[in-house]
Amino acid sequence: MRSTRASSAIDRLNRRSDKNYSMIFSSNGLFCLVLKDETGETKRLSELMPMDDFVVFVNAYGPQTLKRVSKLDIEFSKQLNKNK
Numbered sequence: 001m002r003s004t005r006a007s008s009a010i011d012r013l014n015r016r017s018d019k020n021y022s023m024i025f026s027s028n029g030l031f032c033l034v035l036k037d038e039t040g041e042t043k044r045l046s047e048l049m050p051m052d053d054f055v056v057f058v059n060a061y062g063p064q065t066l067k068r069v070s071k072l073d074i075e076f077s078k079q080l081n082k083n084k
Contacts, residue, residue: 006031006051009058017062021045023054033058 003025010033013021022042024032030048037043046057 003031003051005055006058009055013058013062016065019062021058021062023058024048030054033061 003023006023006025010021010023020036022034022036024034024044026032026048029050031051031054032044032048033046033054034042034044045061046054049057
């Protein structure tokens with residue numbers, strides 16, 4: 001099983017926040033989100049879960065980035081709503 005999706009989700013979470021999150025990969029292929037505090041002790045933030053569930057959990061965890069919307073997107077949205 002490839003854990004690239006899971007590690008990419010962790011990287012995105014670390015870019016969104018000021019903390020250093022990591023993951024644990026168990027021998028049976030399950031993932032867990034952990035946070036290392038200042039003393040070096042790790043704290044589990046989730047239960048063990050399959051990769052797909054883990055990626056969804058990590059993407060929803062922590063601060064979210066706002067989606068950039070251009071003027072063209074706004075006008076297109078107005079046109080779509082007008083036609084309904």
